[in-house]
Amino acid sequence: MKITSIRGYLEDFLKKKGATINQFSEISGVNSGTISNIINGNRPIAMQQLDRITDGMGLAQGTFYDLYVEECFLQSSPNWRRIRPFIYRCVELDKLECIQRVVGIMMDNLSYTNALFDTAEDFFKQGKHAAAVMLYESVVESEKYQHSERLALCQYRLFTIALGDDQDLNLRTAVQFEGFVDRLDEVDQLDALKDLANTYISLRRWEKVEQLAKEMGNKASIQYKHRYEEARKEELHKEPSMPLFSYILYSHVLCSSVCDERGDYDQALYYVSLYSDMSWVQEDTQEALQLMNQCKGWAKANTYLYKLMKGDIEVLPEYVAYIEQQEDEILPALFKIIQAANLYQFNVDDMLLHFEKGISSYRDRHEEVGTYNRQVIADRYAHFMAEVAFYYLSRKKYDIGINCILESLESSVKINCESCIIRCVGLFEQFRYATSFESQTEYQKLISEVQRHNEKKNGFASGNI
Incomplete structure (x- = not known):
């Protein structure tokens, strides 16, 4: 006869081992x-007891969790005092499918929504994102018709967790979340706008970056006025993740970057002047002073940069000397220098050789660098290598240039950066006559990866390109 209960397995174990209850105890x-009492069905099994019984039987932890869901949550009324430790234990043992089943049972009773949300927040803080996503999604489902702050916060968490290497997916995730920003607490809105703006930077959606940056700056300015400048100062009910002034300054930094992308360097320098002036800042904590110094550094670097992009090549030595001391800014700075070199036809061979080690270190960066999230870093590296490729190809250094194309294309395929893939393909085809057989083989391999991704994206399989 098939055993269908934990009690049955325990009875069978004792019988086969010839052990008494006292011996098993x-x-x-x-x-x-x-x-x-458990064997006789007179008492439900507590989580800790289940794990001890499992150990006593010499079985792997979690062996009976599926049955536990059936017996304790499906066949009887769910009890949060019993559910909570079970969920946490499932996370420890990576038994996420059990969590999914329990959450599905609980959502029949909306009174559990608060508890599920609080647990999701705990998992989010601990970095246990897979479990957090399940709980956030259950809260979203239960509150999808409500205009609630909690619903918006769940969507914010899901947006943060979902960001990854696939830029198509990042775009869909950002668009889905954007409509919930205004429902967030006014302090959380600042971080949400900052995170959305950074995401759109990596997606090169500059109009969206500008819109979000200005919105963040305006909201932060209003909150700053309420807190520090009005006759009746108001304390914020919660603190933002950064000092309040930094959101205002960062909005100017983002706007200067947008102007840079548009080639409007005079307007970019105007925004630099805005985040250079910190005479109005009233925070004086160690963190505030550190951020102010960071902004001063950006202002100095970007003043050199925008003058260079306007054609003032004489600032290049000072600019290079400055960025040498700013490890986090080397790749963004070099990208713009190469752009200027391609635009104004000046030689930077020695500089590229000098920074070779720093450039290669960016390839496998997976963590945040300064204010740049890993999506921005990956995007900048792919575009940087394409710019370097054009630089070398223009100087008839074909072997180096082709290698840079392949490096950029490989990085672009990983993050599904369509604009950079198109540029790499254009450059490779333009200079195909100078490529080796090995380079053409590697190129075709990468193009096949692009094809497979597009087939998966479009939901069908096609022939060769």
Whole structure:
């Protein structure tokens, strides 16, 4: 006869081993009276008791969790005191499918929504994102018709967790979340706008970056005025993740970057002047002073940069000397220098050789660098290598240039950066006559990866390109 209960497995174990309840009590550390009541069906099994019984039977932890869901949550009324430790234990043992089943049961009773949200927040803070996503999604489902702050916060968390290497997916995730920003707490809105703006930077959606940056700056300015400048100062009910002034300054930084992308360097320098002036800042914490110094550094670097992009090549030595001391800014700075070199036809061979080690270190960066999230870093590296490729090809250094194309294309395929893929393909085809057989083989391999991704994206399989 097939055994269908934990009690049945325990009875069968004792019978096969010829062990008494008292003997098993010694082995498992569970009181003999408790074991007797469990076997007789007079007492539900607590989480800790289940794990001890499992150990006593010499089985892997979590062996009976599927049955536990059936017996304790499906066949009887769910109890949060029993559910909570079970969910946490499932996370420890990576038994996420059990969590999914329990959450599905709980959502029949909306009174559990608060508890599920609080647990999701705890998992999010601990970095246990897979479990957090399940709980956030259940809260979203239960509150999808409500205009609630909690619903918006769940969407914010899901947006943060979902960001990854696939830029198509990042775009869909950003668009889905954007409509919930205004429902967030006014302090959380600042971080949400900052995170969205950074995402759109990596997607090169500059109009969206500008819109979000200005919105963040305006909201932060209003909150700053309420807190520090009005006759009746108001305390914020919660603190933002950064000092309040930094959101205002960062909005100017983002706007200067947008102007840079548009080639409007005079307007970019105007925004630099805005985040250079910090005479109005009233925060004086160590963190505030550190951020102010960071902004001063950006202002100095970007003043050199925008003058260079306007054609003032004489600032290049000062600019290079400055960025040498700013490790996090080397790649963004070099990208713009190469752009200027391609635009104004000046030689930077020695500089590229000098920074070779720093450039290669960016390829495998997976963590945030300064204010740049990993999506921005990956995007900048792919575009940087394409710019370097054009630089070398223009100087008839074909072997180096082709290698840079392949490096850029490989990085672009990883993050599904369509604009950079198109540029790499154009450059490779333009200079195909100068490529080796090995380079053409590697190129075709990468193009096949692009094809496979497009087939998966479009939901069908096609022939060769």
